[in-house]
Amino acid sequence: MHPYELHRIEPGSAVDLSAIDPGRTPGLSGPESQERAAAAALHAENILAMQDLQYRLWAESQRSVLVVLQGMDTAGKDGTIRHVFGALNPQGVRVEGFKQPTPEELAHDYLWRVHRKTPGHGRIVVFNRSHYEDVLVVRVHGLVPEDVWRRRYEEINAFERLLAGSGTTILKVFLHISKGEQKQRLQARLDEPDKLWKFSMGDLAERKRWAEYQEAYTDALSRCSTEHAPWFVVPADSKWYRNWAISSIVRRALEEMDPRPPRAEIDPSKIHIE
Amino acid sequence: MHPYELHRIEPGSAVDLSAIDPGRTPGLSGPESQERAAAAALHAENILAMQDLQYRLWAESQRSVLVVLQGMDTAGKDGTIRHVFGALNPQGVRVEGFKQPTPEELAHDYLWRVHRKTPGHGRIVVFNRSHYEDVLVVRVHGLVPEDVWRRRYEEINAFERLLAGSGTTILKVFLHISKGEQKQRLQARLDEPDKLWKFSMGDLAERKRWAEYQEAYTDALSRCSTEHAPWFVVPADSKWYRNWAISSIVRRALEEMDPRPPRAEIDPSKIHIE
Numbered sequence: 201m202h203p204y205e206l207h208r209i210e211p212g213s214a215v216d217l218s219a220i221d222p223g224r225t226p227g228l229s230g231p232e233s234q235e236r237a238a239a240a241a242l243h244a245e246n247i248l249a250m251q252d253l254q255y256r257l258w259a260e261s262q263r264s265v266l267v268v269l270q271g272m273d274t275a276g277k278d279g280t281i282r283h284v285f286g287a288l289n290p291q292g293v294r295v296e297g298f299k300q301p302t303p304e305e306l307a308h309d310y311l312w313r314v315h316r317k318t319p320g321h322g323r324i325v326v327f328n329r330s331h332y333e334d335v336l337v338v339r340v341h342g343l344v345p346e347d348v349w350r351r352r353y354e355e356i357n358a359f360e361r362l363l364a365g366s367g368t369t370i371l372k373v374f375l376h377i378s379k380g381e382q383k384q385r386l387q388a389r390l391d392e393p394d395k396l397w398k399f400s401m402g403d404l405a406e407r408k409r410w411a412e413y414q415e416a417y418t419d420a421l422s423r424c425s426t427e428h429a430p431w432f433v434v435p436a437d438s439k440w441y442r443n444w445a446i447s448s449i450v451r452r453a454l455e456e457m458d459p460r461p462p463r464a465e466i467d468p469s470k471i472h473i474e
Numbered sequence: 475m476h477p478y479e480l481h482r483i484e485p486g487s488a489v490d491l492s493a494i495d496p497g498r499t500p501g502l503s504g505p506e507s508q509e510r511a512a513a514a515a516l517h518a519e520n521i522l523a524m525q526d527l528q529y530r531l532w533a534e535s536q537r538s539v540l541v542v543l544q545g546m547d548t549a550g551k552d553g554t555i556r557h558v559f560g561a562l563n564p565q566g567v568r569v570e571g572f573k574q575p576t577p578e579e580l581a582h583d584y585l586w587r588v589h590r591k592t593p594g595h596g597r598i599v600v601f602n603r604s605h606y607e608d609v610l611v612v613r614v615h616g617l618v619p620e621d622v623w624r625r626r627y628e629e630i631n632a633f634e635r636l637l638a639g640s641g642t643t644i645l646k647v648f649l650h651i652s653k654g655e656q657k658q659r660l661q662a663r664l665d666e667p668d669k670l671w672k673f674s675m676g677d678l679a680e681r682k683r684w685a686e687y688q689e690a691y692t693d694a695l696s697r698c699s700t701e702h703a704p705w706f707v708v709p710a711d712s713k714w715y716r717n718w719a720i721s722s723i724v725r726r727a728l729e730e731m732d733p734r735p736p737r738a739e740i741d742p743s744k745i746h747i748e
Contacts, residue, residue, distance in 0.1 A: 259671050281565050288564070291555050291602065295565045328565065383747050390742035397533050397735040404747065461671040468664035473657050473678065 203227050203445040204452040207432040209425035215433065217414050217421075222378040223437040227445070239444035246447035247287045253454035257322055258292045259461035263367035264319035267450065268327045270336070271375030272413060273403045274385035276436050277328050280375065283443045284450065285326055294319070297328040310334040310352070311359050318363055331356060332372075335420050340412045353423040364428035369453050372429060373446055374421060375436040379410050477501050477719040478726040481706040483699035489692050489707065496652040497711040501719070513718035520721035521561045527728035531596055532566045533735035537641040538593035541724065542601045544610070545649030546687060547677045548659035550710050551602050554649065557717045558724065559600055568593070571602040584608040584626070585633050592637055605630060606646075609694050614686045627697040638702035643727050646703060647720055648695060649710040653684050 206226050209215055228235040257263065267285075269277045285293055296317040305313040311331055319325035335356070339349045360370055377385075386407070389399040406413070425431035432449055436442040480500050483489055502509040531537065541559075543551045559567055570591040579587040585605055593599035609630070613623045634644055651659075660681070663673040680687070699705035706723055710716040 278565065282563050285564050286561070288560075289556050290559050290562070290564055290567050290600070291552065291569045291571075293564050294568060297565070326564070386747050390745055390747075394735070396738040396740075396742060399738065399740065399742070399745075401740070401745075404745075407747070461668070464670040464673065466670075466673065466675070468670060468673070471664055471673075471675075471678075473660050473664075473681070 201227060202452065203434075203448040204432075207434050207445060207449070209421055209431045209433060211426050211430065213422070213425075215418050215421040215425075215431075217376065217418055217433070220376060220433055220435065222376045222381065222435045224435050225438060225441045226435075227448075228441070236438075236440050239440045243283075243440075243444040243447050246444070246451045247284075249451050250447065250454060251288060253451070253457075253459065254288050254292055254324060256459040256461060257324070257454065257457070258289070259322075260459040261322035261462075263369065263457060263459065264321055265324040265450075265453065265457075266319055266327065266363065266368050266370045267324070268330045268332065268370070268372040269375065270330065270332050270372070270417075271436065272377060272382060272410070273406060274382050274389075275375035275377045276439060276442055277375060279439060280373075280442065280446055281326055281328060283439075284447045285324070288324065292322060293324045293326070295326045295328055298330055298333060310338075311355070315359070319368060321367070331359070332420055332424075336413065336416045337406075339416045340409050353420070356424055357426055357429075360424075360426065360429035369457055370429035371449060371453055372424075372431045373449070374417060374431060374433045375442060376433050377436045379407075381437045382407065475501060476726065477708075477722040478706075481708050481719060481723070483695055483705040483707060485700050485704065487696070487699075489695040489699075489705075491650065491688050491692055491695075491707070494650060494707055494709065496650045496655065496709045498709050499712060499715045500709075501722075502715070510712075510714050513714045517557075517714075517718040517721050520718070520725045521558075523725050524721065524728060525562060527725070527731075527733065528562050528566055528598060530733040530735060531598070531728065531731070532563070533596075534733040535596035535736075537643065537731060537733065538595055539598040539724075539727065539731075540593055540601065540637065540642050540644045541598070542604045542606065542644070542646040543649065544603065544606050544646070544691075545710065546651060546656060546684070547680060548656050548663075549649035549651045550713060550716055551649060553713060554647075554716065554720055555600055555602060557713075558721045559598070562598065566596060567598045567600070569600045569602055572604055572607060584612075585629070589633070593642060595641070605633070606694055606698075610687065610690045611680075613690045614683050627694070630698055631700055631703075634698075634700065634703035643731055644703035645723060645727055646698075646705045647723070648691060648705060648707045649716065650707050651710045653681075655711045656681065 225235055228238055269280060271277055281295055301313065314331045317325065335349050335352050338344055364370055386403060389395040421431045421433065434442055434445045499509055502512055543554060545551055555569055575587065588605045591599065609623050609626050612618055638644055660677060663669040695705045695707065708716055708719045
């Protein structure tokens with residue numbers, strides 16, 4: 201089975217994150233060294249295909265792609281951006297991060313700042329965190345009352361339906377890591393001097409709320425995986441598996457869009473360049 | 475000599491574009507096949523160095539880089555973006571294009587829309603065309619009176635001084651092609667079905683004003699190459715030369731910035747991850 205089907209959350213179904221092992225590598229087989237080599241080779245093929253598809257998307261300039269990346273700290277959002285989107289033409293791809301909202305952003309509804317960053321025709325935009333934080337960190341820390349965040353699932357579905365209806369293919373990826381893997385990755389930031397600048401004490405505070413986050417993710421994934429904007433839960437303890445799975449999902453979506461350069465309205469044989 | 479010095483317009487000097495052969499390849503030597511191989515190898519080295527420097531710029535997050543690309547149609551702005559900036563981490567690099575201004579943009583001064591797109595800390599932004607169009611196409615087509623565009627050179631210098639003063643390294647590159655080379659590249663768009671969508675009859679109209687554009691460029695390059703925001707005139711008839719020259723210039727500028735990750739304020743040995 202293809203990673204697109206393997207990891208897609210069926211719209212209307214309830215996700216059980218505890219039943220999905222973040223260390224598994226479905227879609228591949230054999231001993232680990234063999235799986236790893238296969239994933240690397242297939243990932244490289246995906247990248248080449250994505251480059252061609254991106255060119256056609258840009259030339260067509262009628263539709264767009266929005267990739268939402270979510271996950272706990274150290275889940276691999278930055279690494280995914282580098283390894284899956286790093287080889288695309290920077291003219292047609294943009295990464296948008298969403299951190300703590302500014303006072304101006306807080307003076308608007310929570311989708312305002314997100315809407316401004318959605319992709320225009322021909323473009324691919326990657327959200328490094330997104331409007332889903334408004335039903336994740338906001339819920340876990342009780343930043344708004346429960347009735348407010350509860351109605352957001354429907355608001356988000358409506359917002360994403362709007363985008364999809366105007367030609368945006370939406371792919372939402374949850375990078376699923378285990379609590380043990382996060383510990384190792386945080387420890388690596390402490391142990392390697394070159395990575396120490398990435399370490400934040402705040403990450404430890406969030407880690408203490410692991411179970412609450414998993415619960416909040418479970419609801420977001422279950423309530424907001426729709427036909428027009430599906431969620432994918434990608435096992436992400438193995439970086440090589442994650443890279444291949446995500447490039448496979450993006451490639452598949454682009455292939456289904458099948459973008460084509462517009463037909464020229466001129467007859468090239470009749471044009472003389474002086 | 476290094477491309478940084480070879481192509482930099484000395485502040486205060488008058489540029490004579492007609493004296494700069496767009497087909498030459500200074501800084502390299504030997505028969506063309508040898509020059510081409512050397513340029514490709516050195517360019518690949520530059521890209522690896524730029525990736526490391528970009529990481530450090532991002533980690534430091536105190537300064538930024540703005541690269542302005544200008545040139546006649548088909549001069550290679552898109553190709554430069556792909557070949558020189560395409561291998562950087564998309565999270566830290568952004569490409570901004572400036573086409574015909576919108577009504578909202580026209581309701582402001584000409585630097586308003588540009589200022590909004592300048593790089594934040596840790597970031598590299600590439601302008602595909604820029605505020606220089608306001609002393610190029612605007613001048614050639616007489617879109618504003620002469621006294622208005624004439625005072626823009628000083629306004630631009632002051633604007634760029636502001637950016638430089640707040641930690642932005644500015645590199646402005648004019649992709650210098652010959653009129654004959656442009657003819658070949660336009661013809662290729664007509665001859666290759668895959669490229670036909672790029673062809674625009676408007677390009678032929680602009681081509682007729684070649685001499686006026688060269689004059690407008692001469693003034694912009696002469697008046698706006700400053701210590702804080704130098705112009706580089708890069709011979710661009712050979713794409714492989716152009717790529718190497720520009721990656722060399724960007725690499726040199728990043729090396730001179732010498733960005734460094736911030737010193738951590740924590741003692742990693744005292745932290746225990748539960």
